[in-house]
Amino acid sequence: MTTLLRVETLTKRFGGFTALSDVNLNVAKGERLGLIGPNGSGKTTLINCISGVVQIDQGAIAFENRDISALAAYKRAKKGIARTFQIPRPFHSMSVIENLMVPLEYIVHGLVDGSNRNAVHAEASELLHRMRLSDRTNAPAGQLSQVELRKLELARAVAARPRLLICDEAMAGLATKEVHEILDILMELNASGITIIMVEHILQAVMRFSQRIVCLTAGRIISDGAPVDVMANPEVRRAYLGS
Numbered sequence: 421m422t423t424l425l426r427v428e429t430l431t432k433r434f435g436g437f438t439a440l441s442d443v444n445l446n447v448a449k450g451e452r453l454g455l456i457g458p459n460g461s462g463k464t465t466l467i468n469c470i471s472g473v474v475q476i477d478q479g480a481i482a483f484e485n486r487d488i489s490a491l492a493a494y495k496r497a498k499k500g501i502a503r504t505f506q507i508p509r510p511f512h513s514m515s516v517i518e519n520l521m522v523p524l525e526y527i528v529h530g531l532v533d534g535s536n537r538n539a540v541h542a543e544a545s546e547l548l549h550r551m552r553l554s555d556r557t558n559a560p561a562g563q564l565s566q567v568e569l570r571k572l573e574l575a576r577a578v579a580a581r582p583r584l585l586i587c588d589e590a591m592a593g594l595a596t597k598e599v600h601e602i603l604d605i606l607m608e609l610n611a612s613g614i615t616i617i618m619v620e621h622i623l624q625a626v627m628r629f630s631q632r633i634v635c636l637t638a639g640r641i642i643s644d645g646a647p648v649d650v651m652a653n654p655e656v657r658r659a660y661l662g663s
């Protein structure tokens with residue numbers, strides 16, 4: 421087992437409030453990890469720390485055996501860490517494919533002069549196909565449904581060709597059929613070699629997706645293991661399921 425991501429004794433404070441306390445987490449290359457916990461337990465803060473949206477106060481984060489604790493978010497993205505946001509914010513007046521071509525041109529290919537637009541267009545089309553969004557290629561992003569927005573958000577993250585993809589509630593508010601559609605896409609991305617951390621409240625989805633589940637409560641990991649074992653843990657049931 422090769423470790424892709426290592427989080428060591430991570431502590432994050434907001435003023436006098438400790439949002440994460442002494443968190444240790446290893447994620448293996450190729451793994452599908454579910455991150456659960458009650459509202460306010462620190463899930464988003466943890467992925468913000470990993471992706472570099474916020475800086476940590478103590479501890480260390482290593483990706484592919486390199487310390488990335490002090491790196492800016494865009495540098496972590498370049499190293500292969502991508503994440504989706506709970507609330508997708510595409511450019512509404514631009515078409516779906518244009519929303520993908522912008523990051524592909526400027527971030528991935530480093531083009532600023534519009535050269536090689538055909539190759540970028542082809543890559544964006546291929547991404548939309550993988551996200552089952554081809555039929556909305558030329559639609560303005562502002563006209564997308566919830567599930568289509570989630571797919572575009574995933575496509576945007578995958579455009580950066582990540583080795584680690586962190587999904588923050590990619591299925592919130594979706595119908596059951598749509599949840600399964602997103603899960604199928606995530607499974608395919610994982611099968612193509614992308615390690616995935618999924619933050620999710622929909623337990624059925626987390627159970628179907630995850631090879632391993634980590635449960636956070638009040639900024640601490642209270643359980644880490646096989647999904648059935650974590651769900652059977654009395655502390656998890658009390659904290660997360662209220663039983």
Ligand SMILES: Nc1ncnc2c1ncn2[C@@H]1O[C@H](COP(=O)(O)OP(=O)(O)OP(=O)(O)O)[C@@H](O)[C@H]1O
Binds near residue numbers: 439464465
């Ligand atoms: N920028 C911030 N400033 C101050 N407090 C913050 C900040 N970000 C998060 N917090 C606090 O840290 C705690 C953890 O929040 P976080 O959003 O990480 O929880 P979560 O588990 O993702 O919750 P949810 O499931 O509701 O999204 C909460 O008490 C929250 O209010």
